[in-house]
Ligand SMILES: Cc1cc2nc3c(=O)[nH]c(=O)nc-3n(C[C@H](O)[C@H](O)[C@H](O)COP(=O)(O)OP(=O)(O)OC[C@H]3O[C@@H](n4cnc5c(N)ncnc54)[C@H](O)[C@@H]3O)c2cc1C
C-alpha cells in the first residue's frame with residue numbers, strides 16, 4: 082500500500098504530530114509525504130530525512146500558506162490517484178482537511194486511530210474514549226487521522242527521501258485567511274511536553290491561575306493545561322484545553338490541580354504515564370485515575386510545592 | 391438568509407457510557423438521550439443570527455430513528471422555525487449524513503449551515519467538512535465567533551496554537567466549538583409552542599441517497615482500566631514520591 086502523509090509544520094519545522102502519523106502510515110506500507118505551504122523548501126528537505134520516508138511531494142504556493150482546506154483538498158485528491166491511503170495527524174489542521182478529502186474521494190474517514198490492526202482494520206476511541214471500537218473499512222482508498230499519543234514518533238533523521246515538486250491548484254475563491262493569534266510561549270507545547278501541570282475551575286481567576294501555576298510549571302519545565310471550565314471562565318486560552326474536545330495528551334507526568342475529573346477531561350489525559358491529582362474533595366473522580374493523590378486546598382499546596390521543589 | 395442546523399440525538403453527556411457485554415457497541419437501552427451539545431450551540435448561534443436580523447428562517451434537520459423527533463422538538467423549542475426528520479434505521483455514518491444534508495441543501499438553499507464540530511458519541515469530527523466538500527463551499531470549523539457581513543462570513547476558529555480568523559464566501563459551512571455561545575434554555579411556553587411547529591418526515595430513499603455504511607464495527611471493548619493509586623498526606627510525601635519516580639531530582 083502506498084500512503085500519503087500530511088506534513089504539519091510550523092516556522093519551518095516539521096511538527097511532532099507528523100512523526101506519529103508517519104509511524105502509523107509505515108504500518109500500512111510505503112510512506113510518501115505531502116509538504117504544502119509557501120516557502121517550504123526547507124521543510125521538504127527536513128521531511129525527506131525522516132526515517133522510512135520515500136518520496137516527498139512539495140507544493141509551494143501562496144494559496145497554500147495557511148493550509149486552507151478549500152485549497153489543499155483538491156491537491157490531495159490529485160495525488161491520491163497514485164496513493165492508497167491519506168494519513169493526517171489528528172490536529173486541528175488535519176481534522177479540517179482530511180474529511181474534506183474523504184468526501185471528495187467518496188470515502189468514509191477513520192478518525193483518530195489508536196492502532197493499525199491490518200490493511201483495512203483500525204481501532205479508534207468513541208464516546209470520549211469510554212469505548213474502543215475496531216472498525217473495518219470497505220473503501221478502496223483509506224482516509225485516516227492519527228492520534229498522536231498512540232504511536233511512537235518516527236526518527237527525524239535516518240531517511241533519504243526524494244523531493245519532488247507538485248503544482249498547487251490555486252486559490253478556490255471560497256475562503257481567505259484573515260488573521261491568526263498564535264500564542265508564543267517558552268513552555269513546551271502540550272502535545273509534546275514531558276510534564277504538564279493543569280488547572281481547573283478551582284483557581285477562581287485568570288490572575289490566580291497564572292500566579293500559582295506558572296511558577297510551578299517553570300520549576301518543572303512543564304507545559305500548562307486547563308480544564309474546559311477554566312478555559313470557559315477565561316483563566317486560560319482555548320489552546321490550553323485538555324479533553325475529549327480539546328487536546329489529547331499523554332505526558333510522563335500529568336498534574337491535575339483543582340480539576341474534578343469529568344469524563345470529558347479524562348478523555349484527554351488518562352493515558353498519561355503518571356497522574357498526580359490535587360483536589361480538596363477526597364471523592365473527586367480524578368482520584369480514581371490518579372497514581373498519586375493529595376487531598377487539600379490548592380491555594381496552600383501549590384505555593385508550598387513550588388517552593389520545596 | 392435561511393440557516394440550516396443539523397442536530398444529532400446522542401447519549402446525554404452526563405451519562406457514563408457502558409460497553410455491551412457482547413462487544414457489539416455501547417448500551418443505549420433506557421439511558422437518557424439528548425441533543426448533541428455542539429448542536430445545541432449551533433441552534434443557539436442560528437437564533438442569535440436571526441435576532442440580529444442576519445438570518446430569516448432556521449430549519450433544523452436530524453437523521454436517525456423516529457425518536458430523533460424529540461431532538462428536533464428541542465431545537466424548535468429553543469427557536470428553530472421548522473424541522474426535517476430523515477428516518478433511518480441503524481447508524482448512518484458522517485459520509486451518509488453529509489450526502490443527505492447536501493440534498494436538503496439543494497432543496498432548501500440556505501445561506502449558511504451550522505453544524506456541531508463533533509458528535510460526542512462517534513467523536514468523528516467529519517460531517518461539516520464533508521458537507522462543505524460535497525457542496526464545494528467554504529468551511530469555518532471549530533468556530534468561536536461568527537460574523538455575517540453581506541455575503542461574507544468571518545469565522546474565528548479555535549486551532550491548536552490559538553485562534554485563526556478566516557473569511558468565507560456565502561453560502562458556507564460553520565462548525566461550532568464550545569466557546570461560540572452559551573445556549574439558552576427553552577421556556578415552558580416555547581416548549582408548548584414547539585409542539586405545533588412543522589416537522590416533515592422523510593427517508594433516505596426520498597433523496598435517492600445510499601447510506602450503506604462503509605465501516606464495519608468488528609468489536610467494541612472497554613479501554614484498559616487505570617488502577618487508582620495512593621493518597622499522600624502532604625507536600626513532602628508528594629515530592630518524595632515524585633523523586634522515587636525520577637520526575638524531580
Ligand atoms: C460537549 C462537551 C465537551 C467537553 N469537553 C471537555 C474537554 O475537552 N475538556 C474538559 O476539561 N472538559 C470538557 N467538558 C466539560 C466537563 O464536562 C466538565 O464540566 C469540566 O471538565 C469541569 O472542569 P473542572 O474540573 O475544572 O471544574 P469542576 O468540575 O467545577 O471541578 C472543580 C474541582 O476543584 C475542586 N476544588 C475547588 N476548590 C478547591 C481548592 N481550593 N483546592 C483544591 N481543589 C479545589 C473541587 O473539589 C472540584 O473537584 C466538556 C463538556 C461537554 C458537554
Ligand SMILES: Nc1ncnc2c1ncn2[C@@H]1O[C@H](COP(=O)(O)O)[C@@H](O)[C@H]1O
Nearest residue numbers: 396397453505506508509514515516517
Ligand atoms: N445523524 C445526524 N443527524 C443530524 N446531524 C448530524 C448527524 N450526524 C452528525 N450530524 C451533524 O454533524 C456534526 C458532526 O458530527 P460527526 O462528524 O459525527 O462528529 C454534528 O454535531 C451534527 O451537527
